[in-house]
Amino acid sequence: MDVFSPKERLQKTLSGETVDRPPVICPGGMMNAAIVDVMTKTGHLLPDAHHTSDKMSDLAYDVYENTGFENFGIPFCMTVEAEALGSSINFGSLECEPKIQKEVFPSVKDVTFLPDGTIANSSRAETVIQAIYLLSEKYPEIPAVGSLTGPISTAASIVDPMIFLKQLRREREAAHKVIDYVTEQLISYAKLMADNGAAAISIADPTATGEILGPKIFDEYAVYYLNKITDSVHELGVPVIVHICGDVRMVKPQLQKLHSKVLSVDAIVDLAMLKKELDNMPAMGNISTYLLEFGNADTVFKQAKHLLSKNIDILAPACGLSTSTPLNNITAFTSAIKEG
Amino acid sequence: MGKTKDELYSEMSDAVVNMEEELSAQLSNEAVESGYDAFEAIDLGLAKGMEQAGRLFDDGEYFVPELLMCADALNAGVEILKPYIKTERQEKKHKIVIGVIAGDTHDIGKNLVKLMLSSAGFDVIDLGRDVPPSVFVERAVQENAKIIMISSLMTTTMDGMADVINILNEKGIRNEFKVAIGGGPVSRRFADQIGADGYSSNANQAIKMANELVGR
Incomplete structure (x- = not known):
């Protein structure tokens, strides 16, 4: 019998308390574990499950039950926000996650500012919020993590990213205005997730990497707007996880400025080393998704034990999981952590 | 006395490295007016700047936004010079x-x-x-x-x-x-x-x- 419920363990970990062992989670969004193996086993399928709260919560439960991850992580994509703000979406297939078909605006100067709450009140967001509500009511001991597309990535999903990236330098005022607008929209959406039972909010911002933006722009935009969302969610007493993709070598001092309760990083980063360099900042990660897909269960198990020995605070995949990841590799990962 | 050809090419290269789209166009016009070979002006001027930008990218001095802006400056110049490239200079591109x-x-x-x-x-x-x-x-x-x-x-x-x-x-x-x-x-x-x-x-x-x- 476990001392803590999965929700208690995650919440205590996120508030810096000591627990029996670290939680092992998969936060949803870009990092979701709705793999083909699980879906074909249970019959709750994507892309259908993107669209109704019943199907979404059923699939989230299937993932929880089959993979051994100790949370519900929804939605299963990064398109909810951009669709609400006007971009067209390709919903993909069983194997392939949804993506932005076309960014709606060619430039930050062309953005139409929709009323606050446009994301939060959209039908896609309602599906997610309702699913969070259903899951957290029905399974109060399992944490439901609401996953959010970060402000830079959302902005780069409504404005042509190649133009957008230049405009971060060339049109700073207009770029800030757009990202601030997106940020406010994300905050009201995150608040609704929190109000409806989300135990944590996880923000992944794959366009906002040190490698793409460089330290100065990462600081000026990513850190500032990620913190703005984080602070607003923390005011509600709900902890925030931030995931930064890619190699973070260039932006270590900037990472230290993030207000999130835990920082999640990619497989390329030596997490134990990073923790040390960042004043023992709580860290989440970072089992290679490449290993999870192509490795065998034995190697995954050993790698999981290795991570566990490094005092990582929360164990999780390092990046987006491939939908063709074998289920027994994922269970090798989660069971290695759970047996301590 | 105006600048020499080498000085002009070097300024064109700098305009690309420094992400100066208008200057790159202006200098490219200068190259045309001076009757310099357009292919050479791209090759020894603008493209050298882009090479330098690529090195700065490798060194972690420039990132994606900077590289994109350098490319804009490069293209602004190339657009002006392109019509003046003598056909025999247009090598077959891979x-x-x-x-x-x-x-x-x-x-x-x-x-x-x-x-x-x-x-x-x-x-x-x-x-x-x-x-x-x-x-x-x-x-x-x-x-x-x-x-x-x-x-x-x-x-x-x-x-x-x-x-x-x-x-x-x-x-x-x-x-x-x-x-x-x-x-x-x-x-x-x-x-x-x-x-x-x-x-x-x-x-x-x-x-x-x-x-x-x-x-x-």
């Missing part, structure tokens, strides 16, 4: 078809590689994102391309890269093309595993790799 394999979410990396290769004198045909493996092969044949470049951002879609090579093998035309891959989750090891000819970890390195693949 063709590359490039695209993001089926299923991927965005294509920033691919666009960057395309831009760097174009600036380095390749004729790059962009197949866009979400390209099925068979289309890479069809278009490469149609365009008589030398290199097929495939990018992937997610491990989910990496199998598609191997499919491109399999299709080439099945059709018995594997030797007619060089296949190069890149993107976030892709590694040298994976490239070797699937039998790709080239791998590059970033956009600037891709130039060197492409040059090697065509034997330049």
Whole structure:
């Protein structure tokens, strides 16, 4: 019998308390574990499950039950926000996650500012919020993590990213205005997730990497707007996880400025080393998704034990999981952590 | 007395490095008015600047936004000089078809590689994102391309890269093309595993790799 419920363990970990062992989670969004193996086993399928709260919560439960991850992580994509703000979406297939078909605006100067709450009140967001509500009511001991597309990535999903990236330098005022607008929209959406039972909010911002933006722009935009969302969610007493993709070598001092309760990083980063360099900042990660897909269960198990020995605070995949990841590799990962 | 040709070329190079689109256009006009060879002005002026920008990118001084702005400055100059290039100077460019394999979410990396290769004198045909493996092969044949470049951002879609090579093998035309891959989750090891000819970890390195693949 476990001392803590999965929700208690995650919440205590996120508030810096000591627990029996670290939680092992998969936060949803870009990092979701709705793999083909699980879906074909249970019959709750994507892309259908993107669209109704019943199907979404059923699939989230299937993932929880089959993979051994100790949370519900929804939605299963990064398109909810951009669709609400006007971009067209390709919903993909069983194997392939949804993506932005076309960014709606060619430039930050062309953005139409929709009323606050446009994301939060959209039908896609309602599906997610309702699913969070259903899951957290029905399974109060399992944490439901609401996953959010970060402000830079959302902005780069409504404005042509190649133009957008230049405009971060060339049109700073207009770029800030757009990202601030997106940020406010994300905050009201995150608040609704929190109000409806989300135990944590996880923000992944794959366009906002040190490698793409460089330290100065990462600081000026990513850190500032990620913190703005984080602070607003923390005011509600709900902890925030931030995931930064890619190699973070260039932006270590900037990472230290993030207000999130835990920082999640990619497989390329030596997490134990990073923790040390960042004043023992709580860290989440970072089992290679490449290993999870192509490795065998034995190697995954050993790698999981290795991570566990490094005092990582929360164990999780390092990046987006491939939908063709074998289920027994994922269970090798989660069971290695759970047996301590 | 005005500036010498070398001084002008050096200023053109600097304009590209410093991301100065208007200045690059203005200096390119100067080159035209001075009657300098347009091909040479691109080669020894603007393109040198882009090379320098690529080095700064490798060194972690420049990042994607800077590189994109340098490319804008380069293109502003090239647009002005292009009509003046004497036809005999237009060497036959090597063709590359490039695209993001089926299923991927965005294509920033691919666009960057395309831009760097174009600036380095390749004729790059962009197949866009979400390209099925068979289309890479069809278009490469149609365009008589030398290199097929495939990018992937997610491990989910990496199998598609191997499919491109399999299709080439099945059709018995594997030797007619060089296949190069890149993107976030892709590694040298994976490239070797699937039998790709080239791998590059970033956009600037891709130039060197492409040059090697065509034997330049």
